Amino acid sequence: MDTVIDELPLYWEGFTTTLALTLLSAVIALVVGTILGAFRVSPVPTLRWFGTAYVELVRNTPLTLVFIFFVFVAPQLGWTPDDFFIPAVVALSVYTAAFVCEAVRSGINSVGLGQAEASRAIGLTFPQTLRLVVLPQAFRTVVPPLINIFIALTKNSSVAGGFFVAELFGVARQLTNAHPADIIPVLIGIAAFYLVITIPAGILAGYVERKVAFAR
Amino acid sequence: MSSILYDAPGPRTRRRTMLWSVLGAVFVLGLLYLAYRQLDSRDQWDPERWQIFTDPPQGQTAGDVWSSLLIDGLGATLRAAGIAAVLALALGVILAVLRMSVVGAVRWPTTVVIEFFRGLPVVLLMFFGVIAIGLPIFWGVVFGLVVYNCAIFAEILRAGIVSLPRGQSEAAYAMGLSRRQTLFTVLLPQAVRRMLPSLVSQLVVLLKDTSLGFIIGYAELLRRLQLNTQFFGQRYWFQFFVVGAAIYITVNFTLSRLAVYLERRGTKKAAGGVAKADDAAIGGTSATGVSV
Numbered sequence: 001m002d003t004v005i006d007e008l009p010l011y012w013e014g015f016t017t018t019l020a021l022t023l024l025s026a027v028i029a030l031v032v033g034t035i036l037g038a039f040r041v042s043p044v045p046t047l048r049w050f051g052t053a054y055v056e057l058v059r060n061t062p063l064t065l066v067f068i069f070f071v072f073v074a075p076q077l078g079w080t081p082d083d084f085f086i087p088a089v090v091a092l093s094v095y096t097a098a099f100v101c102e103a104v105r106s107g108i109n110s111v112g113l114g115q116a117e118a119s120r121a122i123g124l125t126f127p128q129t130l131r132l133v134v135l136p137q138a139f140r141t142v143v144p145p146l147i148n149i150f151i152a153l154t155k156n157s158s159v160a161g162g163f164f165v166a167e168l169f170g171v172a173r174q175l176t177n178a179h180p181a182d183i184i185p186v187l188i189g190i191a192a193f194y195l196v197i198t199i200p201a202g203i204l205a206g207y208v209e210r211k212v213a214f215a216r
Numbered sequence: 217m218s219s220i221l222y223d224a225p226g227p228r229t230r231r232r233t234m235l236w237s238v239l240g241a242v243f244v245l246g247l248l249y250l251a252y253r254q255l256d257s258r259d260q261w262d263p264e265r266w267q268i269f270t271d272p273p274q275g276q277t278a279g280d281v282w283s284s285l286l287i288d289g290l291g292a293t294l295r296a297a298g299i300a301a302v303l304a305l306a307l308g309v310i311l312a313v314l315r316m317s318v319v320g321a322v323r324w325p326t327t328v329v330i331e332f333f334r335g336l337p338v339v340l341l342m343f344f345g346v347i348a349i350g351l352p353i354f355w356g357v358v359f360g361l362v363v364y365n366c367a368i369f370a371e372i373l374r375a376g377i378v379s380l381p382r383g384q385s386e387a388a389y390a391m392g393l394s395r396r397q398t399l400f401t402v403l404l405p406q407a408v409r410r411m412l413p414s415l416v417s418q419l420v421v422l423l424k425d426t427s428l429g430f431i432i433g434y435a436e437l438l439r440r441l442q443l444n445t446q447f448f449g450q451r452y453w454f455q456f457f458v459v460g461a462a463i464y465i466t467v468n469f470t471l472s473r474l475a476v477y478l479e480r481r482g483t484k485k486a487a488g489g490v491a492k493a494d495d496a497a498i499g500g501t502s503a504t505g506v507s508v
Contacts, residue, residue: 043225043233046240060420060468061461062427064438068460072442073453077258151335158337162431169340176347183348191336198335 014171025092033100107142289440300361308369376407
């Protein structure tokens with residue numbers, strides 16, 4: 001227990017790195033995933049095909065393999081970043097974007113058929129239909145699964161710890177090496193920091209879901 | 217596919233769609249071309265590099281390379297995933313039953329345990345198994361996978377039971393079945409069937425998570441890729457990456473197709489229908505979390 005208190009600064013550093021990784025990747029994944037989601041429901045076949053291919057490839061690839069690509073393979077292809085933080089953000093974003101895309105797509109598909117038909121009937125164009133009618137409604141259904149995706153992202157950011165980023169899991173490895181006698185308290189401390197993020201976010205997702213459940 | 221958003225097109229819209237299709241195609245092909253050129257500038261298409269899989273250097277045979285990837289690597293991955301899947305499913309059923317208990321003293325601790333396990337990264341659990349409990353690497357990997365996935369399976373099953381029509385349990389009680397009989401002979405079998413697609417997609421996630429063993433030093437597929445590049449030289453990383461990704465995608469894609477097949481078949485047969493795999497996240501059962 002004393003070890004945990006003594007090492008609090010290191011814990012804090014790991015925690016902020018985990019948060020930074022998660023938030024940065026979440027923003028990028030949200031943007032890229034929404035664009036891909038729009039591709040998947042667009043009337044343009046090539047873009048639809050591109051979105052589908054991306055999602056199917058990434059969803060069936062383990063995150064560790066994506067990390068291997070950006071950390072070990074990319075330098076062979078001519079990309080040599082200075083530290084390991086940026087490749088980690090890129091790997092997490094690329095991976096999470098596929099899941100965001102799926103959430104956005106199922107959200108759009110969950111909007112009633114009549115909504116799009118009605119907007120066509122009053123003469124809205126396709127972009128107008130999407131922007132004014134479908135997306136605002138889709139957004140409500142998409143929020144709870146999105147929160148769940150970001151919870152998963154928080155947990156997934158631990159993979160970065162295996163690829164030279166000193167976030168919470170990296171700190172766990174460092175501390176268990178330094179304090180072999182206090183392994184269990186040290187790891188429980190790390191677990192607590194993760195749970196501080198994941199459990200409240202899970203409760204929030206459940207709450208939002210109940211709030212919007214009556215919408216349809 | 218998503219014909220709900222737009223009408224059957226007239227001639228003008230068709231022309232416009234055509235134009236956008238061409239632009240889209242140019243965009244996609246442009247991306248692919250950029251990737252191709254970048255790889256080309258690094259000589260990644262050099263046939264000599266790809267001969268690593270047909271006629272490798274340093275006195276190795278193609279058989280050695282492939283057996284290290286497929287038999288040692290994929291074998292280790294599938295072994296860990298298989299054992300973990302069976303144990304996690306068994307424990308998941310137990311946790312689901314305990315969480316549905318009428319006794320608060322049983323239900324609440326189970327809920328806490330499930331929430332706890334679900335909120336932690338799998339790799340941390342594996343690490344805990346190896347470092348804190350002192351399990352051998354293989355069982356550490358299995359431990360992490362089981363602890364995390366049994367909580368997820370429990371939530372999927374519970375969501376399945378909750379989503380059954382009330383009439384099922386009411387009818388069972390009316391027939392004089394006890395609570396336990398109702399649960400095991402009426403509710404659980406239907407819940408399993410209903411949630412089969414979600415269960416299979418979670419199995420895909422479990423299989424993917426086996427790769428986290430790479431981080432704690434389990435010699436699975438990805439570790440084999442790395443060992444091969446250490447032996448033959450870093451310049452072969454791209455080639456080994458492509459083959460490793462292809463193996464994973466093939467295996468997972470097959471499993472995912474199985475989930476879709478079960479979903480289709482189930483919709484025809486099961487009385488209450490089968491929940492879509494994606495719905496585990498969307499429809500009122502988000503307790504299961506998202507298969508990420």
